[in-house]
Amino acid sequence: MGVEVRGLTVAYRRREALARVSLTAQPGVVNAVLGPNGAGKTTLLSVLATAQPVGAGVAFVDGHDVGTTDGRAAARELLGWLPQRFDLAGGMRLLDTVAFAAWASGVSEGDAFRLASDALDRVGLASRERERVRTLSGGQRQRLGLAAATAHGPRVLLLDEPTAGLDPEQRVHFRRSVRSATDATVLLSTHLLDDAVHAADRVIILSDGQVRFTGTPDDLARLGARGTTGAGQATGAGTSPYEAGYLAALHGPRADESP
Numbered sequence: 001m002g003v004e005v006r007g008l009t010v011a012y013r014r015r016e017a018l019a020r021v022s023l024t025a026q027p028g029v030v031n032a033v034l035g036p037n038g039a040g041k042t043t044l045l046s047v048l049a050t051a052q053p054v055g056a057g058v059a060f061v062d063g064h065d066v067g068t069t070d071g072r073a074a075a076r077e078l079l080g081w082l083p084q085r086f087d088l089a090g091g092m093r094l095l096d097t098v099a100f101a102a103w104a105s106g107v108s109e110g111d112a113f114r115l116a117s118d119a120l121d122r123v124g125l126a127s128r129e130r131e132r133v134r135t136l137s138g139g140q141r142q143r144l145g146l147a148a149a150t151a152h153g154p155r156v157l158l159l160d161e162p163t164a165g166l167d168p169e170q171r172v173h174f175r176r177s178v179r180s181a182t183d184a185t186v187l188l189s190t191h192l193l194d195d196a197v198h199a200a201d202r203v204i205i206l207s208d209g210q211v212r213f214t215g216t217p218d219d220l221a222r223l224g225a226r227g228t229t230g231a232g233q234a235t236g237a238g239t240s241p242y243e244a245g246y247l248a249a250l251h252g253p254r255a256d257e258s259p
């Protein structure tokens with residue numbers, strides 16, 4: 001069932017971080033949520049992760065309405081969430097870290113270590129499973145976070161800027177790990193266009209709390225290839241079709257209210 005959001009509005013005090021956002025994410029599809037700083041990406045993922053209340057509108061995670069107490073409880077069992085900032089105990093071994101996360105997500109103690117071992121294998125850390133967390137590089141740490149978020153087999157996976165701060169090679173590794181770690185519906189937030197078009201089947205562009213574009217990376221490139229942004233500015237030489245599409249999406253009309 002994936003994710004469905006209709007008319008979602010979330011405000012901090014009186015300022016709207018999300019303004020009547022509507023979008024769907026189909027089962028098994030990797031969606032990049034792209035947008036500038038302050039666009040509302042973390043707020044959207046936090047609502048879906050049940051860490052933040054729905055203001056107005058509705059949000060369903062695999063058919064469960066996260067605006068209700070029962071819906072939140074049901075959604076939590078089938079979610080995987082890698083927040084923008086997460087703490088891991090440096091002295092713990094990788095295997096114990098992931099097994100603990102699986103157990104905390106409802107997996108039995110007996111299954112937790114087997115699932116943790118499988119998850120570490122999928123993100124390319126199997127050979128390090130006996131090592132301690134503090135020995136990992138930034139990129140390896142993110143992949144450990146991915147293993148911890150996916151070991152219990154979530155139906156919906158929410159990754160908040162998982163490649164922030166990683167060098168290009170580590171970003172490529174991480175993107176590949178997402179593909180191999182899960183067949184869940186994925187929402188992956190980023191402000192890096194490269195990550196969005198290479199990691200995802202679909203791109204959702206948010207700006208100022210509004211959806212500006214939804215489509216495939218090819219759709220975005222086609223939008224860019226039209227040669228002008230929605231604001232009528234010509235795109236310069238050296239601008240890729242994706243970048244031109246991103247600019248057009250940011251400066252054109254909002255996308256979630258079109259048929």
Ligand SMILES: Nc1ncnc2c1ncn2[C@@H]1O[C@H](COP(=O)(O)OP(=O)(O)OP(=O)(O)O)[C@@H](O)[C@H]1O
Pocket residue numbers: 012013016017035036037038039040041042043044191
């Ligand atoms: N706890 C908070 N209190 C008040 N305002 C907040 C809070 N969290 C976020 N905001 C505001 O809500 C808006 C959306 O923030 P959000 O963190 O969702 O954006 P983002 O797209 O994830 O940004 P970034 O790329 O910088 O992480 C911003 O204007 C931000 O200042």
